[in-house]
Amino acid sequence: MKRTAVVTAGTGGIGLETALGLASAGFAVTVVGRNADRGARAVDRVNATRPAHPGRFRSADLASLDDVRLLADRIASDHAAAGEPLAVLVNNVGAMFADRQDRDGVEASFVVNHLSPYLLTELLLPTLTTGAPSRIVNVTSGAIGVAKRVFDAVEPPGGYYGFHWYGRAKLANLAYTLDLASRLDGTGVSVFAADPGGAATDMTSGTLTDPKIVSPALRLLWPLVRRKFERSTSGPASVAARPSIVAATDPALTGRTGAVIGAQTRPVAPFRAATDPRIAEAVRLLSERHAPLAAT
Numbered sequence: 001m002k003r004t005a006v007v008t009a010g011t012g013g014i015g016l017e018t019a020l021g022l023a024s025a026g027f028a029v030t031v032v033g034r035n036a037d038r039g040a041r042a043v044d045r046v047n048a049t050r051p052a053h054p055g056r057f058r059s060a061d062l063a064s065l066d067d068v069r070l071l072a073d074r075i076a077s078d079h080a081a082a083g084e085p086l087a088v089l090v091n092n093v094g095a096m097f098a099d100r101q102d103r104d105g106v107e108a109s110f111v112v113n114h115l116s117p118y119l120l121t122e123l124l125l126p127t128l129t130t131g132a133p134s135r136i137v138n139v140t141s142g143a144i145g146v147a148k149r150v151f152d153a154v155e156p157p158g159g160y161y162g163f164h165w166y167g168r169a170k171l172a173n174l175a176y177t178l179d180l181a182s183r184l185d186g187t188g189v190s191v192f193a194a195d196p197g198g199a200a201t202d203m204t205s206g207t208l209t210d211p212k213i214v215s216p217a218l219r220l221l222w223p224l225v226r227r228k229f230e231r232s233t234s235g236p237a238s239v240a241a242r243p244s245i246v247a248a249t250d251p252a253l254t255g256r257t258g259a260v261i262g263a264q265t266r267p268v269a270p271f272r273a274a275t276d277p278r279i280a281e282a283v284r285l286l287s288e289r290h291a292p293l294a295a296t
């Protein structure tokens, strides 16, 4: 039977390599991005590999929660109409901003890295449950290590530092991922996080060169910090996509849920703060408040 996979931000970077891996594993892959030309080129790349099923592009700006709702609606109705199971959802979208921005009044990195994948996942749960056994893969980041662990508001107190704000949104998303895995245990929908390690992509080349993305304390060490960033993001996106591909396809993970697949493509211990039930509860309240399932 035809089994489908959706990869958000799948028209470039790690997402496109993930889509190529899933297509070669036999999935009918839909890539999501904002730009139709990039979407068409990504579909051409997938189809050039002569996959069992042609690739497809869906347009959405995943920084807009209204767009996320429309996208979920389209994916759900496509699957219902075709009677095809949605077997894999890879929430690969992520972004870091050098300067503070917001989207509809909410800080942008929290929207793109957490609220958007949260909302898409929640809206697609009925489709994923119908398609079970199915898998959700949320892409995480080592940047969670520098995150402030306070979640009583979308933004932590203090000045804006893009790398730390990005890490905190990824931490929120990892806490949600592990909590969702417990919630869905026994439904046939498995939930994994995948840590790509690092790769040279639009995201890393666009933001990791500006010292203002880190806190004043780290800025004092900027030459060292920058060298660490350069070293850790110098690899190819094709390698960084492997943890997501493994999380989505590895038969050894069948029947498992709640695992974090590390950069070496093996399960690793989750970052401690992401397993704290108080953080999961605070993230749940923020998510429900700022990303309601129906537009208000």
Ligand SMILES: NC(=O)c1ccc[n+]([C@@H]2O[C@H](COP(=O)([O-])OP(=O)(O)OC[C@H]3O[C@@H](n4cnc5c(N)ncnc54)[C@H](OP(=O)(O)O)[C@@H]3O)[C@@H](O)[C@H]2O)c1
Residues within 6 Å of the ligand: 008, 009, 010, 011, 012, 013, 014, 015, 016, 032, 033, 034, 035, 036, 038, 039, 060, 061, 062, 063, 064, 091, 092, 093, 094, 095, 112, 139, 140, 141, 142, 196, 197, 198, 199, 200, 201, 202, 203, 204, 232, 233, 237
């Ligand atoms: N690269 C790294 O070193 C690294 C390390 C750790 C974690 N990660 C995580 O890995 C994931 C992929 O990262 P990447 O480095 O491949 O990112 P990237 O280079 O920015 O990814 C490019 C892709 O993202 C799409 N995209 C960007 N913003 C979008 C939006 N608002 N709506 C829809 N699509 C959007 C682009 O499509 P359009 O331009 O057509 O919209 C394109 O398909 C992210 O979750 C990131 O946080 C990356």
